[in-house]
Amino acid sequence: MDDRNKQKNEQGADAVKDVIASIFREHGSLKTYRKNEFIFQENDAPSAAHYTETGLIKISQSSQEGQGITLFLRYPGEVFGNAELLTQLPRRRYAQCLMESQVITLESRLFLELAITDATFAFALAVTTARRLLQTQNMVETLISRPVAWRLAWFLMQLGSEHEGTVEVQLQLSHEEISYVIGCSRQTVTEMLNKWRELGLIAYTKKQIVIQDPSRFFAAI
Known part of the structure; x- marks a missing residue:
């Protein structure tokens, strides 16, 4: 993708985010959640959609052994919990704060009314859903086709932010939670991080x- 198309796509993504943010801020209610506090639980009836204003939310699902498997992370500027509203299905996953977070809640009746009557909002939701589907497909391809070391490195890069030529990752997930996301054991995650250090x-x-030199980092794994 050339720079012009990349810039156009980024502008389009920003416009979609702005539409969703404005709807939630105008019609929703803001609440501050403590670290580890749940926003909703598995099997809850879907009563609202949510928007991450600040903080970091993990969307997880309990395994048969009772362990929590983290499937997605929702960063500031991202909506979550809306799929069950549109499908009228009970929650299959739970949402929990990894740090103190501010979340805007838009109750179900109003969310559905706006999704039906506001074409711009409905289109923004559709684009967001399509992008997430593509991201999920990329994730599945990564898990299937790449070795564990590459998957861990890729995941850290997704979590991190660039800063003066380095990538800084604030670890809000345990080694065990990271292992669930990339498909390996907790011990493997720990051993790889120690080896890279x-x-x-x-x-x-x-x-x-802190990944000191991202190019060298990927070349070495």
Whole structure:
């Protein structure tokens, strides 16, 4: 993709986010949630859609063994919990705050009314859903076709933000939660991070990873 098309796509994505944000801010109610507090639980009736104003939300599902498997992360500017409203199905997953978060809640009746009557809002929701489907397809392809080390490196890059030539990752997920996302064991995640630290590819503390040189990092794994 050339720079012109990339810029056009980014502008389109920003416009879609702006539409959704304006609807939630105008019609929804803002609430601050504590770290680890649940926004909704599995099997709840869908009573609202939600928008992450600040913080970080994990969308997880319980396994047969009772462990929580993290499927998605919802960052500031992202809507979540709307699929069950549109399909009128009980919640299959739970939403939990990984840090103190501000979330805007738009109750179900009003959300559905706006989705029906406001064409711009409906289109923005459709575009968001389509993009998430493509992201999920890319994730599945990554999990199937790439080795574990590459999957972990790719996931860290998704979580991180660029800063003066490095990528900084604030670790809000445990090693076990990361292992569920990329499809490996907790021990493998821990061993890889320790190995990369010993090789000088990352600076690693309990809550932060800094990838010193992303190009060298990917070349070395």
